[in-house]
Amino acid sequence: MDWQSRIVTAIPTAMDTKPKLAVWKFASCDGCQLSLLDCEDELLAVAQQLDIAHFSEASSQVSEGPFDLSLVEGSVSTPDDLERIQKVRQQSRFLVSIGACASAGGIQALRNYADISDYISVVYASPSYISTLKTSTPISQHVKVDFELRGCPIDKHQLLHVIQTYLQGRRPQISSDSVCVDCKRNQIPCLMVSQQQACLGPITHAGCDALCPRFNRACFGCFGPKNNCNTRSLTAWLQSEQALSKPELTRLLHTFNSDSFVEPEYAEE
Amino acid sequence: MPKNNSKRTRTIKVDYLARVEGEGALYLHYDGEKVSNVQLKIFEPPRFFEALLRGRHCSEAADITARICGICPVAYQMSAVHAVEAALAIDIDPTVRTLRRVLYCGEWIESHLLHIYMLHAPDFLGFHDVVAMAKQFPDIVARGLRLKKIGNDIVNTIGGREIHPINVRVGGFYKIPDKIKLKALLETLSAALDAAIESVCWSATLEFPDYERPYEMLALGHGDEYAMNEGRLRSNFGLDIAADQFEDTIEEEHIEYSSALHARIKGRGAYIVGPIARFNMNYTMLPKSVQMLAENLGMQPTESNPFKSIIIRGLEVVFAFEEAIRLLKQVLASDQLPRMPNLDDFLPSTPVLGCAMTEAPRGTLYHRYEIDTQGLITSANIVPPTAQNQKSIEQDLADLVPQLDQADDQLLQHRCEQAIRNYDPCISCSAHFLKIHKRSL
CATH class of the missing domain: 3.40.50.700 (NADH:ubiquinone oxidoreductase-like, 20kDa subunit)
Structure with a gap:
């Protein structure tokens, strides 16, 4: 139904x-x-x-x-x-x-x-x-x-x-965008680009109105993954561009929504 | 009291305590003379925080432990960052310290008002909940909600959001709040101070059962202020210890019927923490204005009627309003941006240990972390206030029930639930279904 x-x-x-x-x-x-x-x-x-x-x-x-x-x-x-x-x-x-x-x-x-x-x-x-x-x-x-x-x-x-x-009797209209989209919409400078912070904004479900980036803090994924997000692309990028280690990436994804983020295939270190 | 013929045994069973945070039940057996068995059962599912913290980076402790309690996340964040800062020998800037204290004031206000109006007052006035109470006392409830919201405004402005704030970090904050927002906050607080005073005066007009017990009361003490974020743990029985002596002094016991560990002072036994303990231990550190208000309401040390904790919470709310106003003025008068050290510069060359105690709305909250050279937590210990009060809650009930021998079942049940709620045991299930089974012998 x-x-x-x-x-x-x-x-x-x-x-x-x-x-x-x-x-x-x-x-x-x-x-x-x-x-x-x-x-x-x-x-x-x-x-x-x-x-x-x-x-x-x-x-x-x-x-x-x-x-x-x-x-x-x-x-x-x-x-x-x-x-x-x-x-x-x-x-x-x-x-x-x-x-x-x-x-x-x-x-x-x-x-x-x-x-x-x-x-x-x-x-x-x-x-x-x-x-x-x-x-x-x-x-x-x-x-x-x-x-x-x-x-x-x-x-x-x-x-x-x-x-x-x-x-x-209506269906809720909850945005299915990512935190990243909210961040752009609010014209907040990108923390990944400008400060090399490891941010989960590109793959995290919206809902907080980009709260952490507003406070100069990278998104740590409170709202869990957005639908069809590309976790592997982001983690590969964080590994190659920001030299995050596998344990660091695991900790980043394993917090409040650990079971719902797709487990990435880590590149060999 | 007549025995034999009229002797009744009573078993009180509360399967699910309402208007408290967390899941608990009460089982109490009274044999007609004394309470032979009392168990405050905490069946809140274990979530194993001390285990899951192992292997996490010490910078994550504040955000992870905040998830222990949605009502007092600031307390967990404060104890966590102070413990990590102690381990890594990080000094914090005076402005950071001040803003953390304002943030804590916000949580005290929000948490205390939640308890006063939504959880505790309905007991005194005979309502199931605040919604029912609002029908008869709309203005009183509106005042409570307005004040509560101001507590949340503080946490929002400094912490980012009221539940699980995001702005607290080891060494300081991610971002120092804009002065424009702090100024607006100051104006809101100043405009509502009178309402906070009216609120506590109202709570003092409630009817209180005549009841007192000689508790050992533990609270942080600090030479310059009503302690929140730092101090030594002191008691009215002469205890005086630093954070690193906590585990040598307090032991935790695992009881079969509870997923919360019971704390007691080694070789001595039960004690209480929380607003009553703080008020009695630190009365002289309250501003003169709050002391005068307390006196006018007939509240002075030593006050040991736990039912009057609702007045003491109200006094602490007035204190928190005044303190936040004072501190915000200080911050607004300074032009210097605080220095906020970076955790990575303080990673130790050998494993270190750090602990801290702060005053959560419900009482002293202890954290201890062992941290390795990469900044990873190898061991953690957390002792929350409700675990420390649990033994005393049970003793209150054992002591109270024989005094209510002549009370009907409804009143007996009501008083037991109220006695539990006196401690504001983290809100989600404090005294819900009490079933009293009574039979004559």
Whole structure:
């Protein structure tokens, strides 16, 4: 079912019933759901349009499902999560994953490239107490996701846009450009050209309005890869033109969206 | 208290704590005389930060550890850069230090107001959440949201964005904010200072349970200021240590029911960190204006009613407003661009170790890194404030429940949740579903 037809089924028929919003947390820092509470000017207006039916971080009131719109934060990283995400999906007419953890596994997905028993023993004295999966995976790997909102953290204006378009029965209009395009549009001098900084702007999904370059800092990929980006071309260029080593390139790509950037074929050093 | 016939056992189970950050539950068993078992269960999925930091460059520690907490990322960034700077012996410019302190003021304001209005006040006034509270008290909530936004404005202006700021780096900032923006910020803060004072006066009118406990209170202390970014860790029981003594003094224990480690002072036990500890330990370092305000509200050291932490957070908000105003004026008066050393010039010739403590909104946050000659982290240790408060939260509950023997289930549950929220245990799930099972013996 596409976005439009789901919207039609999602809008309650009775006009006096507000659509029910639910916010769910999996492995995360809470920052993306906090974005909603950071909408100081808009929060009460949102609450007029939607019934905030399940939002543990903000309310001790919990309504029963089903929910019209579910925002899911965090990645799937424990055996319990595997079951819980299925239940969330069953209760949700429309499910939007919010943030890098939910759409790409988050920083905790670095475990996917390591030995989890080693990880556990570094942090915890009694590993047998810890229940965890070997991997941290995005929500879309487990259930159908109707829309993914990127970012570590998400941009609160994009979140409001998604909620607003949902209420209007429209498809969200989120730019699919790269950070690089936003940078040019804002006439920010290129940090790769002018300062030889290793920048992920050419392959990173827009959404931050070129925030880091505005602060004289190379993009480090919070919003994950844009569609059909040419990661290999960029990494080859960084290797040849800026003499970045393979470990440096790996660190550059392995942060909050490590699982979603295509692993480059590194040139021999 | 009558025993035997009327003796009841009560089991309180909160499967998912609401209005706190992170996922937690409460299990408490009361045998009619004393609480025989209390467990604040943290089932927040482990994310293994100390493990994944190994092999990362020390310049990345600030951005990676910020992702531990979306509510207090500045605190993680501050402890991280200070620890790395300590390891590499990097001195920071006084203006950088000042701007970091302003940035921290922004996070204190934003985080404290989130807790005061959205998480804690609904407990006192009998609402499920701030949205319900706004229907009855629209002006009060509007004031809270307005003040909270100003905290976020500070973090935005200096840090780039309110959640996971991008402008903090080892040695300084990527970019010193434009004076025009700092001036606008100064004007916004000055215009809202009165509202911050009204806010704390309002919070003091709430009804507080009569409750006190003789806590050992730990907070950073600094000779010249109300400590935020640096100082020695001191307590009302005579503790006085530097950052590099932290791990010799505080031990962390892995408890079966919790994915958070429990901290305690070796040979002594539980303690608290956070606004109450800071207020009592550093009262004389508050500006006279804030001390007078505190006195007028009946708040003076030693204040050890954890339910009154909502007033203390409000006082710290007023302090943070005044401090940010004072410091911004200082920065605006200076024409010198700060010197911001480059990390690459400080890579060590042998492996080094550095640690730092700063005052997160919820209390002392400790970071320690071992760094090799290439600048890569070989080992990391992070002790967040909530891990340090966890034991005391459990002791509060064990102490509180017998005093509420005559309370009905609803009030008992409510008080337990409120007692947990007194500590602002990182926001996402502080006291949600409390199920009370009661049976007569």
